[in-house]
Amino acid sequence: MLNKFENKNVDPNKLANQWLSKASVKPTKQRVKIAEYLVGNGKHKHITAEQLFDLCRAGDINVSLATVYNTLHCFCSAGLLSEVIVDANRKFFCTRVDDHPHFFWEDTGELTDAKIDNFQIKNLPQAPKGSKISKVDIIIRLSKEIE
Ligand SMILES: [Zn+2]
Secondary structure, three states: OOOOOOOOOHHHHHHHHHHHHOOOOOOHHHHHHHHHHOOOOOOOOOOEEHHHHHHHHHOOOOHHHHHHHHHHHHHOOOOOOOEEEOOOEEEEEEOOOOOOOOOEEEEOOEEEEEEOOOOOOOOOOOOOOOOOOOOOOOOEEEOOOOO
């Protein structure tokens, strides 16, 4: 029996091209390939540049880590991805660009969306004079419960 989320009609190349075109990002061969790893299965993804680089190399896409970084930053600037900084050594890229909280799983180093209905951020502190709040990141750190 087919998993209800399985969709045999998903075309990674088509999804990647549509995703790039909605932000008017020029679909170079490398960008399309990288976009296929990000949105090619039609699901949201959280990934680090290093993880994406490893996927590219495993998939025989000849890119440097610097190119992967540049491409991810280009996608962020275009509004296609959001950056989630977990700590000084760990930055994820999320394919969801609306405000949403994240779970960081300390045991596995994974980042996932924290599902919540009607998510709202209320009663934020006043921004200091001459500044404004540009973004609020919520990362909820999870560890295994000790039984
Ligand atoms: Zn996310």
